[in-house]
Amino acid sequence: MVLFLAGPIAYCAYIAFTDLQLTGQAESSFVGFDNFTAAFRDDAFLNAVRLTLVFTFLSSIVGQNTLGLALAALMQRASKPVRTVTGAVVVTAWVLPEVVAGFLLYAFFRREGTLNAILDWLHLPSQNWLFTLPILAVSFANVWRGTAFSMLVYSAALSEIPKEVTESAEVDGANSWQRLWHITLPMIRRSIGTNLMLNTLQTLSVFGLIWVMTRGGPGNRSQTLPLFMYEQAFQKSMIGYGTAVALLLLVVGSLFSLVYMRLLRTEA
Amino acid sequence: MKTRNRRRLTADVALVLVGAAFVLPLAWVLLSSVDADANLRVKLPAHPTLDNFDAVLKPDITFTPLLNSLILCGGATLLTVVCAALAAYPLSRYRSRLNTPFLTTTLFATCLPITAVMVPVYALFVQVNLIDTMSGTIYFFTASQLPFAIWLMKNFMDGVPKELEEAAWTDGANTFQSLIRIVLPLMGPGVAVVTVFSFTMMWGNFFVPFMLLLSPDQMPASVSINDFFGNRGTVVYGQLAAFSILYSTPVILLYVLVSRRFGGGFALGGAMKG
Numbered sequence: 001m002v003l004f005l006a007g008p009i010a011y012c013a014y015i016a017f018t019d020l021q022l023t024g025q026a027e028s029s030f031v032g033f034d035n036f037t038a039a040f041r042d043d044a045f046l047n048a049v050r051l052t053l054v055f056t057f058l059s060s061i062v063g064q065n066t067l068g069l070a071l072a073a074l075m076q077r078a079s080k081p082v083r084t085v086t087g088a089v090v091v092t093a094w095v096l097p098e099v100v101a102g103f104l105l106y107a108f109f110r111r112e113g114t115l116n117a118i119l120d121w122l123h124l125p126s127q128n129w130l131f132t133l134p135i136l137a138v139s140f141a142n143v144w145r146g147t148a149f150s151m152l153v154y155s156a157a158l159s160e161i162p163k164e165v166t167e168s169a170e171v172d173g174a175n176s177w178q179r180l181w182h183i184t185l186p187m188i189r190r191s192i193g194t195n196l197m198l199n200t201l202q203t204l205s206v207f208g209l210i211w212v213m214t215r216g217g218p219g220n221r222s223q224t225l226p227l228f229m230y231e232q233a234f235q236k237s238m239i240g241y242g243t244a245v246a247l248l249l250l251v252v253g254s255l256f257s258l259v260y261m262r263l264l265r266t267e268a
Numbered sequence: 269m270k271t272r273n274r275r276r277l278t279a280d281v282a283l284v285l286v287g288a289a290f291v292l293p294l295a296w297v298l299l300s301s302v303d304a305d306a307n308l309r310v311k312l313p314a315h316p317t318l319d320n321f322d323a324v325l326k327p328d329i330t331f332t333p334l335l336n337s338l339i340l341c342g343g344a345t346l347l348t349v350v351c352a353a354l355a356a357y358p359l360s361r362y363r364s365r366l367n368t369p370f371l372t373t374t375l376f377a378t379c380l381p382i383t384a385v386m387v388p389v390y391a392l393f394v395q396v397n398l399i400d401t402m403s404g405t406i407y408f409f410t411a412s413q414l415p416f417a418i419w420l421m422k423n424f425m426d427g428v429p430k431e432l433e434e435a436a437w438t439d440g441a442n443t444f445q446s447l448i449r450i451v452l453p454l455m456g457p458g459v460a461v462v463t464v465f466s467f468t469m470m471w472g473n474f475f476v477p478f479m480l481l482l483s484p485d486q487m488p489a490s491v492s493i494n495d496f497f498g499n500r501g502t503v504v505y506g507q508l509a510a511f512s513i514l515y516s517t518p519v520i521l522l523y524v525l526v527s528r529r530f531g532g533g534f535a536l537g538g539a540m541k542g
Contacts, residue, residue: 071286077279086287093290095523097472099490100512104293107300107505144290205383208474208490226383233387234479246387261372 048228060203063143068150094148102212105141134222157191197260300509320510337488341470344409348466356421400482413466424458464526468519489515
């Protein structure tokens with residue numbers, strides 16, 4: 001028993017240790033709340049906050065979540081080969097290492113890349129996506145990479161809905177939108193909550209993908225908080241300031257985390 | 269019946285369209301890797317060749333980084349699984365006042381954005397001289413993966429009936445023996461899932477080794493892939509693609525193996541149960 005408790009205790013001690021060092025580090029290199037007040041006066045920081053919000057909203061809440069749900073719903077009806085193939089493709093995008101995914105989408109969005117080739121073919125105006133709309137491009141990239149998770153969650157949730165419920169609604173004359181709105185969505189609302197939460201948290205800390213695709217540029221037009229933090233701490237050697245930004249990011253993460261645990265608790 | 273068929277057709281078409289959008293970037297990497305003059309577009313190679321693979325299959329480009337990745341991720345995965353098993357056992361078997369707070373903390377830690385911790389961790393590692401060491405990186409990987417691993421492991425362990433263990437105790441096994449001989453083998457799939465999941469997460473992780481390792485000869489593949497862009501002058505897209513494939517293959521294989529055996533979305537079963 002002592003032995004088995006040693007693992008968790010050692011782990012706790014490690015956590016406490018890092019926490020200690022964490023705050024120690026923050027204290028030793030910052031003077032009161034200067035870093036934080038500086039952050040909120042810093043246009044670049046505010047820009048990063050704004051971009052993070054856009055990135056998270058577009059890619060996680062709108063993109064991954066909705067597309068994941070749509071895919072899961074379609075899969076319920078689609079024929080088996082189509083379902084298997086599409087599922088495999090979407091999941092592959094998810095399993096790929098972050099950096100590789102970054103490269104693939106970098107190639108996809110570049111001026112001479114595939115997307116513009118398709119647009120040319122369709123006689124639509126092409127442009128340099130990574131330059132003109134960097135935040136949109138990285139958001140799409142994140143959708144590409146992360147949708148599989150939502151899809152799996154929702155597939156699991158949808159398959160747990162008893163068939164009789166939807167069938168009886170069908171008999172009562174409800175069309176598919178009504179069924180979706182009045183039956184399916186309420187029944188999977190917990191999954192929606194959990195999934196949104198996890199997606200958001202995941203998206204908040206995306207670094208490699210954006211780094212590979214744009215390095216936060218051009219200028220700082222795709223510089224989300226993690227990239228901003230990295231730039232401040234390492235390229236400008238302001239570890240204290242970087243840490244302050246990191247702490248702010250952590251606080252946001254913790255808030256989401258707490259909400260998530262609330263959701264889980266009501267589920268249990 | 270007719271509406272059902274039509275509905276299925278609509279769903280099929282929609283799925284195929286989405287699938288096609290998803291497949292384009294993947295197609296690029298596959299086709300470029302065998303194309304002598306690959307550029308950034310998806311196109312069928314005019315002269316299919318394996319030269320790109322030949323070019324990257326050299327010690328300093330492929331083997332060292334992949335070996336580094338293997339050491340890092342393998343070491344960290346092993347450590348993670350051992351620690352998680354030891355931690356999950358008491359959580360699953362004994363009632364204690366500490367259980368709930370501990371599990372809550374674990375779950376909480378699981379959710380924190382790991383990126384945000386990296387700056388302070390870097391500062392800490394400089395102080396304790398762990399920066400640019402493989403072992404330091406392994407420890408950090410382990411620490412970052414543990415909360416989720418414990419959480420998964422505990423959920424799987426709850427599924428092993430207690431009676432079997434009690435029988436072992438009557439036969440004179442101590443708790444440690446019963447964990448090794450009875451519980452872990454019975455939850456084999458669970459252990460496999462935790463192992464594969466941890467390994468996959470770390471294999472693809474870019475930021476942690478990017479920050480904690482400095483010398484080029486220790487870089488894992490996730491970081492060394494960057495060299496194709498900056499340091500070697502013009503980008504040889506074909507080689508980049510070939511390397512990407514080599515680097516991605518292990519995790520994809522692992523994923524396929526595990527999901528074949530235990531059903532798709534394997535990692536979610538444990539995670540979503542709460």
